[in-house]
Amino acid sequence: MALVVQKYGGSSVGDAERIKRVAERIVAARKAGDDVVVVVSAMGDTTDELLDLAHQVSPLPPGRELDMLLTAGERISMALLAMAIHNLGYEARSYTGSQAGVLTTSVHGKARIIDVTPGRLQGALNEGAVAIVAGFQGVSQDTKDITTLGRGGSDTTAVALAAALNADVCEIYTDVDGIFTADPRIVPNARHIKQITYEEMLELAACGAKVLHLRSVEYARRAQLPIHVRSSYSLNTGTMVTGSMEEPAVEQALITGVAHDRSEAKITVVGVPDEPGAAARIFETVASAEINLDMIVQNVSTEGTGRTDISFTLPKTDGPTAMAALSKIQEPVKFKGLLYDDHVGKVSLIGAGMRSHPGVAANFFAALGEAGVNIEMISTSEIRVSVVCRDTDLDAAVRAVHDAFDLGGTEEAVVYAGTGR
Amino acid sequence: MALVVQKYGGSSVGDAERIKRVAERIVAARKAGDDVVVVVSAMGDTTDELLDLAHQVSPLPPGRELDMLLTAGERISMALLAMAIHNLGYEARSYTGSQAGVLTTSVHGKARIIDVTPGRLQGALNEGAVAIVAGFQGVSQDTKDITTLGRGGSDTTAVALAAALNADVCEIYTDVDGIFTADPRIVPNARHIKQITYEEMLELAACGAKVLHLRSVEYARRAQLPIHVRSSYSLNTGTMVTGSMEEPAVEQALITGVAHDRSEAKITVVGVPDEPGAAARIFETVASAEINLDMIVQNVSTEGTGRTDISFTLPKTDGPTAMAALSKIQEPVKFKGLLYDDHVGKVSLIGAGMRSHPGVAANFFAALGEAGVNIEMISTSEIRVSVVCRDTDLDAAVRAVHDAFDLGGTEEAVVYAGTGR
Numbered sequence: 001m002a003l004v005v006q007k008y009g010g011s012s013v014g015d016a017e018r019i020k021r022v023a024e025r026i027v028a029a030r031k032a033g034d035d036v037v038v039v040v041s042a043m044g045d046t047t048d049e050l051l052d053l054a055h056q057v058s059p060l061p062p063g064r065e066l067d068m069l070l071t072a073g074e075r076i077s078m079a080l081l082a083m084a085i086h087n088l089g090y091e092a093r094s095y096t097g098s099q100a101g102v103l104t105t106s107v108h109g110k111a112r113i114i115d116v117t118p119g120r121l122q123g124a125l126n127e128g129a130v131a132i133v134a135g136f137q138g139v140s141q142d143t144k145d146i147t148t149l150g151r152g153g154s155d156t157t158a159v160a161l162a163a164a165l166n167a168d169v170c171e172i173y174t175d176v177d178g179i180f181t182a183d184p185r186i187v188p189n190a191r192h193i194k195q196i197t198y199e200e201m202l203e204l205a206a207c208g209a210k211v212l213h214l215r216s217v218e219y220a221r222r223a224q225l226p227i228h229v230r231s232s233y234s235l236n237t238g239t240m241v242t243g244s245m246e247e248p249a250v251e252q253a254l255i256t257g258v259a260h261d262r263s264e265a266k267i268t269v270v271g272v273p274d275e276p277g278a279a280a281r282i283f284e285t286v287a288s289a290e291i292n293l294d295m296i297v298q299n300v301s302t303e304g305t306g307r308t309d310i311s312f313t314l315p316k317t318d319g320p321t322a323m324a325a326l327s328k329i330q331e332p333v334k335f336k337g338l339l340y341d342d343h344v345g346k347v348s349l350i351g352a353g354m355r356s357h358p359g360v361a362a363n364f365f366a367a368l369g370e371a372g373v374n375i376e377m378i379s380t381s382e383i384r385v386s387v388v389c390r391d392t393d394l395d396a397a398v399r400a401v402h403d404a405f406d407l408g409g410t411e412e413a414v415v416y417a418g419t420g421r
Numbered sequence: 422m423a424l425v426v427q428k429y430g431g432s433s434v435g436d437a438e439r440i441k442r443v444a445e446r447i448v449a450a451r452k453a454g455d456d457v458v459v460v461v462s463a464m465g466d467t468t469d470e471l472l473d474l475a476h477q478v479s480p481l482p483p484g485r486e487l488d489m490l491l492t493a494g495e496r497i498s499m500a501l502l503a504m505a506i507h508n509l510g511y512e513a514r515s516y517t518g519s520q521a522g523v524l525t526t527s528v529h530g531k532a533r534i535i536d537v538t539p540g541r542l543q544g545a546l547n548e549g550a551v552a553i554v555a556g557f558q559g560v561s562q563d564t565k566d567i568t569t570l571g572r573g574g575s576d577t578t579a580v581a582l583a584a585a586l587n588a589d590v591c592e593i594y595t596d597v598d599g600i601f602t603a604d605p606r607i608v609p610n611a612r613h614i615k616q617i618t619y620e621e622m623l624e625l626a627a628c629g630a631k632v633l634h635l636r637s638v639e640y641a642r643r644a645q646l647p648i649h650v651r652s653s654y655s656l657n658t659g660t661m662v663t664g665s666m667e668e669p670a671v672e673q674a675l676i677t678g679v680a681h682d683r684s685e686a687k688i689t690v691v692g693v694p695d696e697p698g699a700a701a702r703i704f705e706t707v708a709s710a711e712i713n714l715d716m717i718v719q720n721v722s723t724e725g726t727g728r729t730d731i732s733f734t735l736p737k738t739d740g741p742t743a744m745a746a747l748s749k750i751q752e753p754v755k756f757k758g759l760l761y762d763d764h765v766g767k768v769s770l771i772g773a774g775m776r777s778h779p780g781v782a783a784n785f786f787a788a789l790g791e792a793g794v795n796i797e798m799i800s801t802s803e804i805r806v807s808v809v810c811r812d813t814d815l816d817a818a819v820r821a822v823h824d825a826f827d828l829g830g831t832e833e834a835v836v837y838a839g840t841g842r
Contacts, residue, residue, distance in 0.1 A: 016477035023478075050497065056437035057444075057501050058508035065507070068515050069500035072493040076471065079490035080478050086486070087479040094489050099565070120565075144520070144541075 002168040003125070004029060007039040007135065007158035012173055012232040013077045014044035022232065023084035026130055030090055035125045037165065039135045039158040040081055042073025063108025067137070067148045071096070074134030074154075082132045091129035095120060097146075100131075101164075102138035102157060104147045110290070111138060111147035113156065113219075116164035125165075133161060152213020159216045163223035170225055173232035174211055178239030179204065181257035181407035186398050191409035193257065195240045200256045200350055201227075203384045206294075207348035208261025217241065255351035255360070255405045256383075260398050262391055264294060265319045266344045266377070268311040269326065271336025279310060281333050282326065289325045291318040295346075295379040295388060307336070311377060313388060316342050344376065345394030348386040349401055361385050367404035373397045423589040424546070425450060428460040428556065428579035433594055433653045434498045435465035443653065444505035447551055451511055456546045458586060460556045460579040461502055463494025484529030488558070488569045492517070495555030495575075503553045512550040516541060518567075521552075522585075523559035523578060525568045531711065532559060532568035534577065534640075537585035546586075554582060573634025580637045584644035591646055594653035595632055599660030600625065602678035602828040607819050612830035614678065616661045621677045621771055622648075624805045627715075628769035629682025638662065676772035676781070676826045677804075681819050683812055685715060686740045687765045687798070689732040690747065692757025700731060702754050703747065710746045712739040716767075716800045716809060728757070732798060734809060737763050765797065766815030769807035770822055782806050788825035794818045 006026065013019050029036050050069050054061045061069075078094040085092035101117035124131040135154025140147050149156055155172055162170035179201070180190040196204075198221035205214040211229055220227050220241065230238025272278050279298065286293060296312040314322055319340060326338055347368075354360050364385055368375060373396060377388035389397055402408060427447065434440050450457050471490050475482045482490075499515040506513035522538035545552040556575025561568050570577055576593060583591035600622070601611040617625075619642035626635040632650055641648050641662065651659025693699050700719065707714060717733040735743055740761060747759055768789075775781050785806055789796060794817060798809035810818055823829060 016474060019478050053437060053497070053501060054504055057440050058504040060508075061504040062507050065500045065503040065513075065515055068503075069497060072496040072500075075493040075496065076474070076490060079486045079493075080474060082486040082489075083475055083479040083482040086483050087481075092486075094486055 001033045001035065003035045003037070003165060004169055004171060005037045005039065005158050005162035005165070005167045006171045006173060007154055008041065008173045008232060009154065010041040010044055010047070010077075011175065013040055013081060016080070019043075019077070019080050020084050023081060023088055025232070026081075026085060026092075027088045027090050030130060037121055037125070037131045037133060037161055037167070038081065039133050039154055039161060040074060040077050041135050041154045042070075043077045043080075046073040046076065064145055067108045067146050070148055071134065071137045071146050074136060078132045078134050082130075085130055085132075091127070092132055093124050093129050094132040094134070095124075096134050097137035097157065098139035100133045100161065102133075102160065103141045104138035104149065106140040106143050106145065106147065108145075109148055110150040111140065113138060113149070113160050114141050116160050118161060118164050121161070121165065133157065149215075152215060155213045155216035156219055159219045159223070159225060159227065163219065163225050167225070169228050170220065171228045171230060172212060172216075173230060175231065175233065176211065177231045177234060177236045178229045179209070179211055179241075179257070181255075182398055182402045183209075183260065186260070186395050187258070187402045187408070189408040190257075190402065191407055193239050194237075195242060196256060197352075198241060198243060199383060200352065201241045203348070203350040203381070204257060204259045207259035207350065207384065207386060208263065208346060209259045212241070255349065255407060257350055257407060258398050258402045258405075259348045259350060260394055261346040261348075262394065263316055264313040264344060264346060264388075265316045265340065265342035266311055266313050266388065267319070267322060267326070268309055268339040268341070269335050270309050270339060271307045272310055273334050274306050274308050278333055278335070281329060282310060282335075285325050285329050286312075286314070286322055289318075289321050291315075291322050295377050295386065297377050297379075313344065313346070313377070343391045344388050345391040345397070346386055346388050347394060347397040347401060348384055349405070350384050352383050354380075354383055354385065363404055364401060367400045368397055371396050371400035373400070422454045422456065424456045424458070424586060426458045426460065426579050426583035426586065426588045426591045428575055428591070428593045429462065429653060430575065430595065431462040431465055431468070431498075432596065434461055434502060437501070440464075440498070440501050441505050444502060444509055446653070447502075447506060447513075448509045448511050451551060458542055458546070458552045458554060458582055458588070459502065460554050460575055460582065461495060461498050462556050462575045463491075464498045464501075467494040467497065485566055488529045488567050491569055492555065492558045492567050495557060499553045499555050503551075506551055506553075512548070513553055514545050514550050515553040515555070516545075517555050518558035518578065519560035521554045521582065523581065524562045525559035525570065527561040527564050527566065527568065528711075529566075530569055531571040532561065534559060534570070534581050535562050537581050539582060539585050542582070542586065554578065570636075573636060576634040576637035577640055580640045580644070580646060580648065584640065584646050588646070590649050591641065592649045592651060593633060593637075594651060596652065596654065597632065598652045598655060598657045599650045600630070600632055600662075600678070602830075603819055603823045604630075604681065607681070607816050608679070608823045608829070610829040611678075611823065612828055614660050615658075616663060617677060618773075619662060619664060620804060621773065622662045624769070624771040624802070625678065625680045628680035628771065628805065628807060629684065629767060630680045633662070676770065676828060678771055678828060679819050679823045679826075680769045680771060681815055682767040682769075683815065684737055685734040685765060685767060686737045686761065686763040687732055687734050687809065688740070688743060688747070689730055689760040689762070690756050691730050691760060692728045693731055694755050695727050695729050699754055699756070702750060703731060703756075706746050706750050707733075707735070707743055710739075710742050712736075712743050716798050716807065718798050718800075734765065734767070734798070764812045765809050766812040766818070767807055767809050768815060768818040768822060769805055770826070771805050773804050775801075775804055775806065784825055785822060788821045789818055792817050792821035794821070
């Protein structure tokens with residue numbers, strides 16, 4: 001008998017019919033003898049509808065109240081799911097993040113999990129009940145206020161609970177059969193990946209693969225907890241994300257897949273004085289606005305001018321905040337101007353042993369060049385190479401790279417309805 | 422500086438515009454120097470929509486999960502109201518029933534308040550914030566599960582918090598300017614009542630006046646807390662519900678008003694053996710189904726048959742449960758049959774000193790007779806006389822009694838849109 005934590009996203013519980021189908025799936029696991037804890041997101045568009053209501057009463061709603069409002073969404077879906085399980089003759093109890101013992105920092109909208117004290121869940125399991133937990137939410141350890149974990153928060157809730165309960169596996173249900181060598185919507189013959197390491201998955205997630213959120217993978221790696229990414233629309237085995245591959249890797253570059261990202265914008269700070277402290281001042285300013293930068297490029301100082309340009313990418317949603325913060329330091333730092341570009345895309349190749357196999361990067365750039373993709377920024381790591389290009393070139397870039405490394409399978413990948421999140 | 426608890430019903434916060442208007446009203450009280458605690462119901466039809474969802478996934482949803490689901494409603498309205506107050510430049514914090522310290526019994530859907538520990542509300546007030554509290558909900562002292570208080574629960578929340586915080590007054594906002602001598606929708610010249618005692622208000626509420634819920638009046642009487650029932654659509658003074666009248670009552674019957682109720686059904690148990698224990702068995706059966714009876718009439722045993730009929734009224738919503746429970750004891754108790762009638766109405770005359778003024782009852786029955794209203798059941802108390810009649814006769818009965826006691830004023834009462842609950 002295993003202990004399984006299952007996470008279902010908003011589209012999996014989008015209406016009463018889907019909730020009933022998820023309930024059947026959970027009951028099947030119970031019948032198979034497993035103890036089950038379920039983490040659930042808000043139904044379909046509930047979160048967007050609540051946000052819309054919030055903006056009708058206030059242009060800048062306070063974070064504490066926004067979190068209070070949004071957490072109503074999971075409360076609805078989890079109670080309905082518990083009812084649907086009851087209706088199938090099995091005991092189920094729903095718990096808010098706070099009741100489930102998800103203790104967080106106090107940063108509303110972006111709280112981080114500090115500790116998990118799942119005593120009530122353990123009690124429910126001991127009595128044979130399925131425990132249903134609201135994803136995405138917790139309670140501040142200091143202020144006792146309700147918090148939310150930000151984007152992808154439900155994945156993180158699931159992994160954190162699985163780790164705290166010492167679960168055998170954390171199953172993340174989505175709309176595809178797991179992780180593929182590229183997005184099957186762009187590359188129809190993308191190959192299904194049976195097993196992937198935390199490190200590769202981290203790079204994939206950081207490079208825009210939407211199936212698993214970065215933070216949940218970081219959490220799973222720390223806890224050495226296996227994640228099983230699978231479809232809520234089929235019974236197929238999905239992708240196992242684990243610490244090490246079962247088959248020992250041979251000494252050659254192992255390409256995992258191609259990831260892409262349309263969610264970033266590029267800011268260029270033009271004419272920065274080439275003197276100590278100028279760049280630091282710029283990055284401190286962005287960091288103190290709680291914005292995470294991704295790629296950073298600094299041009300070589302143009303000879304004689306004593307000035308340079310600094311470009312970086314960041315989430316589009318943080319663009320306006322960053323531009324406002326930077327324009328305030330234009331005078332003291334004495335840079336010449338700011339450029340904002342939100343028509344960029346990023347394509348990344350991920351795989352182990354990439355740096356020690358120089359042919360990989362060469363092949364990557366050659367494929368992009370042949371496809372006529374102009375490269376604007378480059379960044380590399382031990383297991384990844386990424387470039388920024390025009391967003392209109394992105395699909396062609398993904399297909400070109402996927403082909404160049406022979407990643408395609410012989411079958412078309414199945415993409416199910418909805419987004420699974 | 423006074424401490425005021427204000428309660429707004431679902432139609433007062435039915436959409437973003439109304440929420441903003443309520444926020445302005447609350448801010449006006451803050452500007453006037455008062456400390457304000459606000460109790461709020463779910464927006465408009467939210468509760469019905471959630472119930473509908475519940476019945477889509479399960480015909481008989483478990484009480485614990487139903488309470489978890491329904492309490493999402495107030496969570497939404499209270500967070501939006503706090504945002505709207507923020508937007509007007511004032512500090513506001515929303516609290517669930519659990520956070521506000523509303524401790525209850527564990528009976529889901531019908532929990533009763535055991536204790537109120539408003540430490541967090543007091544803290545918010547001390548820091549100059551408006552505290553917004555979810556009505557209708559609490560947390561079970563034993564199981565720590567979320568509970569709801571049942572019909573009229575938000576009124577009870579408001580009075581309980583006001584008592585615990587030692588507030589100066591509890592203001593209940595509704596869609597009329599307070600209590601009238603009859604429902605102004607039926608009797609257009611019904612007179613506004615400036616002040617009324619707890620006892621009279623209890624009888625009015627028990628007899629179907631919808632403005633204040635019975636339990637909240639009982640709670641206020643125990644705490645000797647003044648309630649101000651007033652309109653959320655005007656600034657007029659409403660009706661004060663207090664312990665004793667400011668002007669000493671003269672020694673004559675003081676008629677308070679006429680109440681009516683369409684929410685009850687009548688059950689008749691036919692042919693009950695006229696022997697000890699039979700009636701007790703019937704009422705025990707109904708009580709153990711957690712159903713409150715209202716009026717009870719037992720006919721004189723028909724001579725020679727050794728059998729009698731027992732009729733009682735009860736909330737229509739409890740009708741099917743009561744009929745099912747009673748049919749199970751038909752064989753052991755040996756009664757002949759059950760009749761169910763949900764086309765009854767109840768009209769009541771309420772006023773102090775009624776029993777010591779026999780002319781009052783005589784006048785009451787004469788008025789009904791002249792209006793052609795057939796009386797099916799009668800019940801009286803120290804300050805009330807009630808009759809059950811056909812529901813189609815109810816409006817005529819209310820008007821006839823109101824006229825017979827000269828209760829009308831010279832102006833038409835103003836009824837605002839919505840129901841105020």
